[in-house]
Amino acid sequence: SLSEKLNNIFRKLKGRGKLNEENIKDALKEIKFALLEADVNYKVVKDFLESVREKALGQEVMRSLTPAQQVIKIVHEEMVALMGGKCSEINLKGPIPVPIMLVGLQGSGKTTTCAKLARFLKNKKHRKPYLVPADIYRPAAIDQLKKLGDQIGVDVYLPTPNEDPLEICENAMKKAKMNGYDTLVIDTAGRLHINEKMMNELEIIKQRVRPREILLVADAMTGQDAVNIAKTFNEKLDIDGVILTKTEGDARGGAALSIKAVTKKPIKFIGVGEKIDALELFHPERMASRILG
Amino acid sequence: LITGKKIDDEVLERLEEILIMADVGVKATDELIRQLSKMVGKNEIKDSEQLKECLKQEVLKFLKVEAPPFDTSKARPFVIMVVGVNGTGKTTAIGKMAKWFKDQGKQSILAAADTFRAAAIEQLEIWGKRAGVVDVIKSQPGADPSAVAFDAVSTAKARGIDIVIIDTAGRLHTKVNLMEELKKTKRVIGKVMPGAPHEILLVLDATTGQNAIAQTKMFNEALGVTGLILTKLDGTAKGGIVIGICHEFNIPIRFLGVGEKITDLRLFDAEEFAEALF
Numbered sequence A: 001s002l003s004e005k006l007n008n009i010f011r012k013l014k015g016r017g018k019l020n021e022e023n024i025k026d027a028l029k030e031i032k033f034a035l036l037e038a039d040v041n042y043k044v045v046k047d048f049l050e051s052v053r054e055k056a057l058g059q060e061v062m063r064s065l066t067p068a069q070q071v072i073k074i075v076h077e078e079m080v081a082l083m084g085g086k087c088s089e090i091n092l093k094g095p096i097p098v099p100i101m102l103v104g105l106q107g108s109g110k111t112t113t114c115a116k117l118a119r120f121l122k123n124k125k126h127r128k129p130y131l132v133p134a135d136i137y138r139p140a141a142i143d144q145l146k147k148l149g150d151q152i153g154v155d156v157y158l159p160t161p162n163e164d165p166l167e168i169c170e171n172a173m174k175k176a177k178m179n180g181y182d183t184l185v186i187d188t189a190g191r192l193h194i195n196e197k198m199m200n201e202l203e204i205i206k207q208r209v210r211p212r213e214i215l216l217v218a219d220a221m222t223g224q225d226a227v228n229i230a231k232t233f234n235e236k237l238d239i240d241g242v243i244l245t246k247t248e249g250d251a252r253g254g255a256a257l258s259i260k261a262v263t264k265k266p267i268k269f270i271g272v273g274e275k276i277d278a279l280e281l282f283h284p285e286r287m288a289s290r291i292l293g
Numbered sequence B: 001l002i003t004g005k006k007i008d009d010e011v012l013e014r015l016e017e018i019l020i021m022a023d024v025g026v027k028a029t030d031e032l033i034r035q036l037s038k039m040v041g042k043n044e045i046k047d048s049e050q051l052k053e054c055l056k057q058e059v060l061k062f063l064k065v066e067a068p069p070f071d072t073s074k075a076r077p078f079v080i081m082v083v084g085v086n087g088t089g090k091t092t093a094i095g096k097m098a099k100w101f102k103d104q105g106k107q108s109i110l111a112a113a114d115t116f117r118a119a120a121i122e123q124l125e126i127w128g129k130r131a132g133v134v135d136v137i138k139s140q141p142g143a144d145p146s147a148v149a150f151d152a153v154s155t156a157k158a159r160g161i162d163i164v165i166i167d168t169a170g171r172l173h174t175k176v177n178l179m180e181e182l183k184k185t186k187r188v189i190g191k192v193m194p195g196a197p198h199e200i201l202l203v204l205d206a207t208t209g210q211n212a213i214a215q216t217k218m219f220n221e222a223l224g225v226t227g228l229i230l231t232k233l234d235g236t237a238k239g240g241i242v243i244g245i246c247h248e249f250n251i252p253i254r255f256l257g258v259g260e261k262i263t264d265l266r267l268f269d270a271e272e273f274a275e276a277l278f
Ligand SMILES: Nc1nc2c(ncn2[C@@H]2O[C@H](COP(=O)(O)OP(=O)(O)OP(=O)(O)O)[C@@H](O)[C@H]2O)c(=O)[nH]1
Pocket: A105, A106, A107, A108, A109, A110, A111, A112, A113, A135, A138, A141, A188, A189, A190, A191, A245, A246, A247, A248, A270, A271, A272, A273, A274, A278, B086, B087, B117, B170, B172
């Protein structure tokens, strides 16, 4: 583990005294490997190590800690600070129906998360959500959202065969107003951040529907590419937050740090399973400990 | 990024960055850089052009796997089981493969053995139609996946169908009961037809990081994976994780997924893949 490796490095430190350039250098190397193995982006690791080095240099090793513990404490604190110190709430302010739109790469978990979010809004926030299946491309995508909606007793807008994604959103909005739904949860098709036509589709929906929240749904096991994905979605849509899925596996989840570092937007929820109740609020300290291994 | 420079620590560090950012991973990158440093030390590499070529050759060594070729005429029906974690592209890959075989004049039956996820059966049926398969064998949502696999292989045997492809539910490799379910499906298939499944393909998403190693390890230990499919290479991810994986587990890459259309399936070409890394 990282703490064992750091303990070995600092075992050679004679007595106590200050953390200096020399003893920090090896520690930073170990931290670098730990973060890269956890899938934190290479460039994000470089920046992160620099901020740790600055914090650690010249610090008096506290009486109660070994130098290794001191460094781990700094690393952990820096990471928690980076991940967004406190829990970020979902924004439901403004005139109803409040639209929430989920976006992201293919297979990241958007459709399932839409249903999980609708269930959360219904049971925990006592809202009346309306699910909107705006994915007309993937085979049986609308069917998938409809079946999930049925499982949790949340109504799902049913598109007609010729509606395009924008029309689906606008018509669902009209229907929601007429029938007193207070929240729209919009499922969009998975798409590549480099597909201009598909990214434009989202920009147009954003302009016309004005979602209160645009949430990027990202897979916790994503590797170095997480920064490219997050950066592009954020630049095109100015996302409001992130939902990290499939976190209950053994992926270290370094993508969380990369995404946060490059977008500065909060991770709001995590998916913790395939079942429709498997959605939790994001806790920065837990994620930080996991990434550090 | 590194052309025109003489080989020094800075160049090797640049190389490390390229490999790590391609998801090659710390361990495999370390091994590759060590090999190259040795060659530089012995003066076998004079400039960065040579360095690039040597790196490509080292990567190719990692990617080349001694494995039997993918030959669906070895048995009839030739049974393929497709597995992997959630959302990697299994169902889509099955549609693409069925079309691939159809174009070769082979008839396929698909087994909708993902009886868990909402509309998984409907999704496979649409792909089956698009690929022109003979039939999609299915049951009810919530039914025993092994029963569906059993029916599909029995049907294929009875009707002299060339190929059976079995779609399974996505599952995290850490979920013991779900991995046991897969083992049971494999056993049941073997009961209907000894020697089957003839191919167990693990589908990996090219955007996945180091967790792909753990995925491969666990699926391999549970089932014996005979081939990999690497999907979503049409994005910006390089899929470098397969370099370490092929090297460590000796499992060949059978196909690449390069898009969402039924024709977006390619046979794996190691040279092309190594070139595209830089
Ligand atoms: N283990 C686990 N699986 C999840 C989680 N969230 C979603 N999934 C699974 O991931 C797979 C993909 O989920 P979808 O909801 O279809 O993903 P999507 O982003 O809508 O996919 P596209 O629409 O094709 O882009 C399914 O098998 C889901 O059950 C999670 O938190 N944990």
